[in-house]
Amino acid sequence: MNYYFITGTSKGIGKALAEAALEDQNTIVTGISRNVSITHERYHHLHLDLSDITALRNNIHKVYPELREPDKIVLINNAGVVGEVSYIGSQSTDNVEFVFDVNVVAPAMFMDTFLSAYHHHNCPKIIINMSSGAGKRPVDGWAAYCASKAALDMLSLTCQKEQDLQKTNVKVFALSPGVVDTAMQTHIREAEADQFSEIEKFQKLKEENALEQPDKVAAKIMTLVNEADSFNEVVFRIDLIK
Ligand SMILES: NC(=O)c1ccc[n+]([C@@H]2O[C@H](COP(=O)([O-])OP(=O)(O)OC[C@H]3O[C@@H](n4cnc5c(N)ncnc54)[C@H](OP(=O)(O)O)[C@@H]3O)[C@@H](O)[C@H]2O)c1
Numbered sequence: 238m239n240y241y242f243i244t245g246t247s248k249g250i251g252k253a254l255a256e257a258a259l260e261d262q263n264t265i266v267t268g269i270s271r272n273v274s275i276t277h278e279r280y281h282h283l284h285l286d287l288s289d290i291t292a293l294r295n296n297i298h299k300v301y302p303e304l305r306e307p308d309k310i311v312l313i314n315n316a317g318v319v320g321e322v323s324y325i326g327s328q329s330t331d332n333v334e335f336v337f338d339v340n341v342v343a344p345a346m347f348m349d350t351f352l353s354a355y356h357h358h359n360c361p362k363i364i365i366n367m368s369s370g371a372g373k374r375p376v377d378g379w380a381a382y383c384a385s386k387a388a389l390d391m392l393s394l395t396c397q398k399e400q401d402l403q404k405t406n407v408k409v410f411a412l413s414p415g416v417v418d419t420a421m422q423t424h425i426r427e428a429e430a431d432q433f434s435e436i437e438k439f440q441k442l443k444e445e446n447a448l449e450q451p452d453k454v455a456a457k458i459m460t461l462v463n464e465a466d467s468f469n470e471v472v473f474r475i476d477l478i479k
Contacts, residue, residue: 238263238264238265238304238305238306238307238308239258239261239263239264239265239307239308239309239310239311240264240265240267240304240307240309240310240311241255241258241264241265241266241267241311241312241313242266242267242269242300242301242310242311242312242313242347242351243255243258243266243267243268243269243312243313243315244268244269244270244287244313244314244315244316244343244344244347245269245270245315245316245317246266246268246269246270246273246274246275246282246315247268247270247271247272247273247274248272248274248419248420249417249419249420249421249451250315250367250414250417250419250451250454250455250458251268251270251313251315251316252274252275252451253451253452253454253455254313254315254455254458254459255268255275255280256275256452256455257452257455257456257458257459258311258459258462259275259277259279259280263308264279265279265280265281266279266280266281267280267281267282267283267300268280268281268282268283269282269283269285269287269300269316270282270284270285270316271284271285271286272284283296283299283300287316287338287339287343288318288335288338288339288343289338290338290342290343290346293343293346294346297346297347297350298350300347300350301350301351301354301355304355304358307355307358307360308360308361309360309361309362309363309462310351310355310358310360310361310362310363311362311363311364311365311462312347312348312351312362312363312364312365313364313365313367313458314343314344314347314348314364314365314366314367314389315365315367316339316343317339317340317367317369317421318335318336318339318340318382318421319336319379319382319421319424319425320332320333320335320336320381320382321381322378322379322424322425322428322429322432322433323378323428323429323432324377324378324380324432325380327432328381332381333380333381333384335381336381336382336385337381337384337385337388340382340385340386340388340389341385341388341389341392344366344389344392345392348364348366348392348396348409351364352396352400352407356405359406360406361406361408361465361466362405362406362407362408363407363408363409363410363462363465364393364396364407364408364409364410365410365412365458365461365462366389366392366393366409366410366411366412367412367414368386368389368390368393368411368412368413368472369382369386369413369414370413370415370474371383371386372385372386372387372388372389372390372411372413373387373390373413376433376435377432377433377434377435378428378432378433378434379433389411390411390471390472392411393409393410393411393471393472394409394411394471394472396409397409397471408465408466408468409471410461410465410468410470410471410472410473411471411472411473412458412461412473412474412475413473413474413475414449414454414458414475415449415454415474415475415476416439416442416447416448416449417448417449417450417451417454418443418448418449418450418451419451422439422443422448425439426439426440426443454475457475457478458475458478460478460479461478
């Protein structure tokens with residue numbers, strides 16, 4: 238059996254990913270988010286709010302069960318938030334903490350417990366952290382988001398280095414999915430123009446149907462999972478997956 242643990246499966250890329258993984262009869266998916274929208278005999282859901290770190294700490298032991306002779310184990314830290322689109326100086330005081338909890342602290346906890354729960358299994362283990370181009374360049378209005386994705390990239394690079402030093406069968410990726418037609422993009426397009434200078438560019442991408450669809454992105458991520466050994470970069474963009 239292949240076992241997938243995917244955060245943020247209620248909509249967007251995560252939902253498309255869970256559905257793509259479930260197409261393989263030999264797959265069991267555990268999804269984690271506040272809402273659930275998938276019903277399937279091989280899908281299990283855990284209702285967790287990843288911005289509530291205390292609750293996550295108290296419940297994370299429920300995420301990873303004992304597995305019998307797994308063929309492959311995959312963790313996809315997909316859940317993410319942009320937070321308030323506004324300049325530093327006009328944000329609510331808890332915005333940075335909120336964005337970092339969901340985008341960095343929770344993924345780090347999922348990676349840590351995943352590796353410790355399944356270190357005794359020698360099958361391929363794959364961790365995919367959903368990153369963003371925003372982690373590589375400053376986007377005004379998105380400071381917390383940019384910083385959180387940069388942190389996720391470094392978390393991924395460091396984790397892969399540690400696994401390589403230990404000669405484990407673990408691959409870690411920080412993948413930027415491109416601009417995808419999800420609720421996150423709707424949120425971005427609703428920002429105030431004086432708090433986000435690139436708003437017209439993002440509105441135009443939608444008007445011109447230039448956004449990628451979540452199912453296309455999910456299909457490429459499945460290729461990454463199935464051919465993980467042929468990808469040597471940790472941090473990379475989805476257009477490198479053919
Ligand atoms: N869409 C893009 O253009 C784009 C570009 C670059 C990177 N990304 C990255 O790709 C990933 C997926 O984005 P998306 O566009 O698919 O986003 P989305 O449509 O907004 O979906 C986000 C998912 O994350 C979950 N989530 C959000 N806050 C949560 C919380 N506090 N606790 C638990 N789950 C939470 C949501 O579930 P609930 O609301 O049910 O909890 C939902 O399932 C994110 O990491 C994002 O940063 C997206």
